[in-house]
Amino acid sequence: MNAVKRIERALDAAVSMAEMPGCPPKLAAAMRYSVFPGGARIRPRLCLAVAGACGEDQPKLADAVAASIELLHCASLVHDDLPCFDDAETRRGRPSVHRAFGEPLAVLAGDSLIVLAFQVLVQNAAPSPSRLVPLVKTIGGSVGIPWGIVAGQAWECEDHADLAEYQREKTGALFAAATIAGAAAAGAEAEPWRLLGERLGEAYQVADDIRDVIENAEDLGKPVGRDLALGRPNAAAQFGLDGAVQRLRRLAGEAVEAIPDCPGARELRAVILSETQRLMPKKLAQHAA
């Protein structure tokens, strides 16, 4: 079964827990709407690619880790879209969760998805309980305090935020978790995988910043120019479009070089190269061609 199918199946199994008797049906619907249909699923695909490269021996656990990371990503989108943050009307080309279900259910769907990320881990850790320690530590750190995505989002509430710190926490943390936890799911030493995830996270953030400046809302499925409108740090605004593109290329190269020794290093290198090429916004790729 290919990675995308494994991820969708694991996410479906997780969200299905909300469809059990006794769980409020509107919450279940809001959670499913938050997770399906997904975006590129880039973080869980990265997680499975690393688990595979490390000689994955517990595919169900690797699937759970990948799903856990994607659930956290979805949760962060739902809460970031709330009226008190971005007040986004659309997400992935349709109404945002709070527009479709109301603000209370958007808050609760986000909360439940955060918790579900941990529930999914523990449900699939029975065959190798010792791996649960590094996994909960990594996943918890990637979303919580002091340096996870929630901390990153909270920099938007400060008068002065450091662009690097903000992006490392808001985007990089979950990418680093994808590589570290991918290795931990396979029973490999996890920490050497941090740098790969961090570089890919930075690259992804720069690509997102570029898109926010150059794309139109229809292509992107969400509003554009939001960073400027909301006074948020944006690499393309800070370094100029050419500077941002150069930065993206450099980060992609550093990511490939950061792959640690592992049984499947060669295949992983090909995956990372292909992923980083996909990051470059189409308009710029056409422009460069």
Place this chain on the structure above:
Amino acid sequence: MNAVKRIERALDAAVSMAEMPGCPPKLAAAMRYSVFPGGARIRPRLCLAVAGACGEDQPKLADAVAASIELLHCASLVHDDLPCFDDAETRRGRPSVHRAFGEPLAVLAGDSLIVLAFQVLVQNAAPSPSRLVPLVKTIGGSVGIPWGIVAGQAWECEDHADLAEYQREKTGALFAAATIAGAAAAGAEAEPWRLLGERLGEAYQVADDIRDVIENAEDLGKPVGRDLALGRPNAAAQFGLDGAVQRLRRLAGEAVEAIPDCPGARELRAVILSETQRLMPKKLAQHAA
């Protein structure tokens, strides 16, 4: 060291993680404000009482479990107070978190506290990693889907909610987690402890419903009559004040009877009796005297 000191120390250690360099200071302040000064800390005290009765052998782990449960309780208060739910101006006699820090930081403080509940567990599980599995399962289930406090809160978004289901999830789930996880922290068989927690949770909810009807806002430190104003289920409104008081007494008795066999059953019985007596609102206790 007594239970209250242990709980405050464990909570302080947890929240201090947000005060590390690189974590946004306003988020750290909002989290500390959400947790200190606390209320009665009834859930973590219950958790430690059960761990002690089961022959606690890992006090640091028991402290972490107690803190984890209180962090989730605090998180639920912060999110429940948000404008899109209760829009509470005050909590524990001072401005609610969103009134003091703004809505974005209230959402993020709640999110971070949820995650911190899991981080605290894993940080203290190293000496007995096998206990992490039942602990994460119990804590996750008590807050998430399908039957945790977030699911309970989401019943408020449904057109029709069953009073028993609503209260079992919104309040009972975290009390049940306190007893179950207290036993699990001590390495004891955990599931027999569920009934005690459920009965205490119901008793606490009924007491809270009574207070919502009879107390004044100054005594309570938060607005009163909110259930009626918000159209929420309330046992005192449903069964009348006398009916609710009878129900509270019956639940307290059932809780004491539900204590499983354990080394410290006698001391625990005394604790539970004292706790359930404290639940009776002062005005009614005076009236009955």
